[in-house]
Amino acid sequence: MLDKELRSMIGDVKDGRMDRRAFIKRMAAVGLTAPLANQILALGGVAMAEGAQVYKPTKRGGGGALKLLWWQGPTLLNPHFATGTKDQDGSRLFYEPLACWDPDGNMKLVLAAEIPSLENGGLTADGKSVTWKLKPGVKWHDGKPFTADDVVFNWEYAKDPATSALTIATHRDITVEKVDDLTVRILFKKPTPFWADAFVGAPNTIIPKHLFKDYMGSKSREAPTNLSPVGTGPYKFVEFKPGDLVRGQLNPDYHMPNRPYFDTVEMKGGGDAVSAARAVIQTGEYDFGWNIQVEDDVLLRLEKGGKGKTIYAVGGDTEFIALNFTDPNTEVDGERSSMKTKHPLFSDPAVRKALSMLVDRESVKKAIYGRAGRTTANFLNGPEKFVSKNTSWEFSIEKASKLLDDAGWKPGADGIREKDGKKLKLLYQTSINGPRQKTQAIIKQACQKAGIDVELKSVVASVFFSSDVANPDTYAHFYADLEMFQIPLSQPDPSQHMRRYMSTNVATKENKWQGTNFPRWVNKEYDAAIEAAESEMDPVKRASHYIKANDLMFQDTVFIPVQHRLKVEAAANNLRPIISGWANETDNLHDWYREE
Amino acid sequence: MSQYVLRRLLIAIPSLLGISVVLFVVLALAPGDPFSELATNPNVPPEVQAALRAKFGLDDPIYLRYLHWLNAMMHGDWGFSFVSRMNVDTLILQRLPATLYVIGSAQILALLVAIPVGVYAATKPYSLFDQIANTFAFIGFSLPTFFTGLLFILIFSVTLDWLPFVYTTDVKATGIHWVLEMIRQAIMPVAVLGLFQAASMTRFVRSAMLDVIRLDYVTTARAKGLGQATVIVKHVMRNAMIPVVTLIALQMPAVFGGAIVTEQIFRIPGIGSLLISSILSNDTPVVMAVTFVFACLVVLFNLIADVLYGWLDPRISLR
Numbered sequence: 015m016l017d018k019e020l021r022s023m024i025g026d027v028k029d030g031r032m033d034r035r036a037f038i039k040r041m042a043a044v045g046l047t048a049p050l051a052n053q054i055l056a057l058g059g060v061a062m063a064e065g066a067q068v069y070k071p072t073k074r075g076g077g078g079a080l081k082l083l084w085w086q087g088p089t090l091l092n093p094h095f096a097t098g099t100k101d102q103d104g105s106r107l108f109y110e111p112l113a114c115w116d117p118d119g120n121m122k123l124v125l126a127a128e129i130p131s132l133e134n135g136g137l138t139a140d141g142k143s144v145t146w147k148l149k150p151g152v153k154w155h156d157g158k159p160f161t162a163d164d165v166v167f168n169w170e171y172a173k174d175p176a177t178s179a180l181t182i183a184t185h186r187d188i189t190v191e192k193v194d195d196l197t198v199r200i201l202f203k204k205p206t207p208f209w210a211d212a213f214v215g216a217p218n219t220i221i222p223k224h225l226f227k228d229y230m231g232s233k234s235r236e237a238p239t240n241l242s243p244v245g246t247g248p249y250k251f252v253e254f255k256p257g258d259l260v261r262g263q264l265n266p267d268y269h270m271p272n273r274p275y276f277d278t279v280e281m282k283g284g285g286d287a288v289s290a291a292r293a294v295i296q297t298g299e300y301d302f303g304w305n306i307q308v309e310d311d312v313l314l315r316l317e318k319g320g321k322g323k324t325i326y327a328v329g330g331d332t333e334f335i336a337l338n339f340t341d342p343n344t345e346v347d348g349e350r351s352s353m354k355t356k357h358p359l360f361s362d363p364a365v366r367k368a369l370s371m372l373v374d375r376e377s378v379k380k381a382i383y384g385r386a387g388r389t390t391a392n393f394l395n396g397p398e399k400f401v402s403k404n405t406s407w408e409f410s411i412e413k414a415s416k417l418l419d420d421a422g423w424k425p426g427a428d429g430i431r432e433k434d435g436k437k438l439k440l441l442y443q444t445s446i447n448g449p450r451q452k453t454q455a456i457i458k459q460a461c462q463k464a465g466i467d468v469e470l471k472s473v474v475a476s477v478f479f480s481s482d483v484a485n486p487d488t489y490a491h492f493y494a495d496l497e498m499f500q501i502p503l504s505q506p507d508p509s510q511h512m513r514r515y516m517s518t519n520v521a522t523k524e525n526k527w528q529g530t531n532f533p534r535w536v537n538k539e540y541d542a543a544i545e546a547a548e549s550e551m552d553p554v555k556r557a558s559h560y561i562k563a564n565d566l567m568f569q570d571t572v573f574i575p576v577q578h579r580l581k582v583e584a585a586a587n588n589l590r591p592i593i594s595g596w597a598n599e600t601d602n603l604h605d606w607y608r609e610e
Numbered sequence: 611m612s613q614y615v616l617r618r619l620l621i622a623i624p625s626l627l628g629i630s631v632v633l634f635v636v637l638a639l640a641p642g643d644p645f646s647e648l649a650t651n652p653n654v655p656p657e658v659q660a661a662l663r664a665k666f667g668l669d670d671p672i673y674l675r676y677l678h679w680l681n682a683m684m685h686g687d688w689g690f691s692f693v694s695r696m697n698v699d700t701l702i703l704q705r706l707p708a709t710l711y712v713i714g715s716a717q718i719l720a721l722l723v724a725i726p727v728g729v730y731a732a733t734k735p736y737s738l739f740d741q742i743a744n745t746f747a748f749i750g751f752s753l754p755t756f757f758t759g760l761l762f763i764l765i766f767s768v769t770l771d772w773l774p775f776v777y778t779t780d781v782k783a784t785g786i787h788w789v790l791e792m793i794r795q796a797i798m799p800v801a802v803l804g805l806f807q808a809a810s811m812t813r814f815v816r817s818a819m820l821d822v823i824r825l826d827y828v829t830t831a832r833a834k835g836l837g838q839a840t841v842i843v844k845h846v847m848r849n850a851m852i853p854v855v856t857l858i859a860l861q862m863p864a865v866f867g868g869a870i871v872t873e874q875i876f877r878i879p880g881i882g883s884l885l886i887s888s889i890l891s892n893d894t895p896v897v898m899a900v901t902f903v904f905a906c907l908v909v910l911f912n913l914i915a916d917v918l919y920g921w922l923d924p925r926i927s928l929r
Contacts, residue, residue, distance in 0.1 A: 083776070086887075089694040097645065097693065178665055183655050235695050255704050256694040257887055258879035259779055282776060284877040284887075289763075293776050297767055300776065476892050480643040481659040487641070490656070528656035 080276035087283010094179035108245035109219035115597040141205035167223035176231035208507040216598035248274035275607035294584040295322035303584035310384020329595025330396025330503035349523035364421035366571035368414040431465040490527040644692040689895035709880030719804030728815025750809025859915035863907035
């Protein structure tokens with residue numbers, strides 16, 4: 015039904031009977047929006063529009079210095095080696111992708127001349143290739159022209175395992191070929207509904223062939239340009255001190271008119287989030303502070319009569335509690351949480367449901383995340399067209415208690431519920447991080463009232479997220495009953511995110527805990543939904559598969575979503591930064607300006 | 611004398627080797643790896659993370675890794691940072707100027723405050739000046755630097771708006787303005803660190819002076835008719851300085867090692883902040899290099915202190 019309606023709407027947009035904005039609104043109404051609604055239009059034969067431009071300056075430069083404060087400074091400036099978003103953010107000052115994402119999830123042209131669509135021949139109906147036209151006349155900072163060879167080179171560079179690029183996953187399964195000097199074609203092995211991964215966004219910016227071609231493979235670390243980038247971006251490289259400072263100055267030959275506005279840019283690293291907020295909002299020493307993960311009370315206090323404000327961007331990041339479907343306390347063949355075991359308590363669905371009712375998402379929002387959080391029942395919270403409307407959540411200690419009573423879990427002499435000699439005692443782990451420990455405390459309290467004993471554990475982040483096979487405290491070992499963290503949705507598409515939990519990806523000793531399915535949840539229906547989604551070219555059907563996958567997780571209570579988290583940044587009152595929840599903070603830096 | 615120095619240097623070699631073994635083993639046994647940030651990045655599959663571990667040799671046995679490191683170090687190759695893929699020596703040299711400037715100034719400030727105040731207080735024990743100096747010294751070393759640092763920021767940056775609290779290494783000015791700006795931004799960190807050091811050092815100088823000032827030869831010197839200044843400076847101070855020199859010499863490595871907390875609060879890109887960020891990201895080569903250099907400096911400055919004893923007090927012979 016939805017399918018038919020959508021097709022007629024796409025027709026309306028094509029013929030100009032409905033405008034694009036109205037279309038996106040309708041999409042939102044039926045549970046779809048922004049980034050992919052646009053891709054729907056692209057596949058439906060309507061060219062993907064560029065996001066609305068609000069850029070006011072009428073000449074290049076003259077904006078003085080732009081001072082950015084990244085409390086974790088970039089440690090390297092080669093996008094292919096970026097270990098974290100901070101490195102991508104730093105590289106993005108100088109390097110550019112073919113296109114980036116605007117705040118609404120629209121694709122925005124950078125080095126590409128037009129957005130691929132079925133109509134301009136950029137896309138094919140079988141979804142197995144994308145053809146990008148490059149902007150003519152773009153020059154690298156050293157004056158050499160930017161061509162298709164550079165794009166092809168980036169693919170060759172990254173896909174070579176000896177280079178040890180961290181972007182290898184994006185590049186190893188595709189083929190990139192040069193059509194002519196200003197055209198490249200990406201070929202996929204199988205139909206790829208979300209084609210905007212390689213060469214799009216800050217993680218996939220393009221480095222120059224002429225400066226890196228001698229440093230492919232095992233010599234990649236020796237390239238002098240790893241530390242002094244020569245890109246195509248709005249700012250030219252001046253100075254870099256790892257972890258401390260990145261400096262750039264206006265590129266007079268930049269390929270976009272009237273841009274950039276600022277004469278110099280400076281990205282300072284170090285310190286902590288609270289003092290970064292203070293330096294931007296309260297004293298105005300800096301113009302922009304990155305990732306201000308600070309309690310809302312503190313921010314509200316700083317904002318009173320301050321020189322700056324906080325800004326928020328909606329993306330798809332979900333803070334969740336994962337439930338272990340295997341037994342963390344029984345060792346089988348030298349492995350706890352083995353697939354050969356079943357969790358003694360969670361094998362009863364009533365226990366999982368009751369736990370979900372004991373997570374007071376509203377209180378967590380009020381007490382911890384404030385304006386930077388939204389309550390949700392879903393694991394998948396974006397882009398909106400993939401967000402399920404079939405789910406709901408509630409917090410009720412009474413209902414949870416009743417559910418447990420009915421399932422035969424009766425309080426023992428110590429007030430802790432038990433059944434068949436098994437006590438409801440849970441180990442709940444997370445990484446060390448202020449908001450997480452506070453959330454743990456809120457949930458523990460509610461559980462206690464319902465007769466569940468919760469033991470809290472917190473692990474240093476560098477251990478919790480490490481791939482150390484020998485360490486039992488990593489999130490992938492999951493030697494606990496519950497664990498809480500977040501896996502960011504780094505692009506406006508859920509495919510990578512949802513594929514993690516297929517039953518083939520279970521983390522075990524055999525695969526050195528490299529499997530991504532750490533709850534070790536196995537569901538045939540889920541596997542089928544993901545497989546269907548991955549080869550489905552019809553955007554609406556594809557979205558419905560992901561919604562179904564989310565709902566299956568909800569029914570089985572694999573995850574208890576705690577909060578849909580927004581990006582929080584601090585900016586000077588007169589700065590007009592453009593921040594997208596779907597992209598790195600510096601992805602739209604060329605459009606930033608200051609209100610006079 | 612030169613024989614003494616040579617012998618001490620030779621003894622230092624096995625102790626430095628021992629230190630490096632201990633450091634290396636402790637770091638190798640510490641949990642975590644430098645690629646933890648990748649874990650939650652859906653674009654980076656876990657096998658990429660594992661391949662990087664193998665490539666950087668993190669899966670080799672500890673003794674092999676140690677021998678590799680030692681061999682490279684002998685050849686002057688400090689290795690490269692896992693996090694920034696940059697040579698460790700470049701990384702350290704880049705951070706050294708800020709540390710030397712800020713921590714060095716703080717030490718000088720500490721000496722400039724501690725020695726005159728300590729000496730004067732000792733010449734008039736239990737006077738009003740001595741009481742006040744003692745009170746401030748107690749307050750000074752009871753308050754941790756992270757507290758005074760935040761207090762200074764709140765007073766001088768937030769409320770009064772006189773001083774910046776983010777330290778920048780590239781001050782955009784030339785000539786005298788550059789110098790002034792460099793001084794302005796260093797005032798708070800230098801004051802926080804310097805006064806903290808000065809507090810305990812004042813107590814130390816005072817008690818060292820008191821020990822000497824009561825001795826008979828001081829009375830003799832006075833009886834000869836020497837002036838107060840000469841007695842204090844030439845007769846008392848020179849002897850009282852021996853323990854103080856030890857204290858200062860042992861603090862000198864800290865000038866190079868940086869001050870972790872203060873550097874973090876004021877965002878000073880020094881060795882201390884390099885060390886802490888490397889520890890947090892499990893960047894073993896950098897942590898190893900910084901701590902090892904630190905160990906070498908401790909050994910070296912101990913030697914310098916011993917040599918200085920001979921100069922301050924010719925009765926101590928170095929054999």
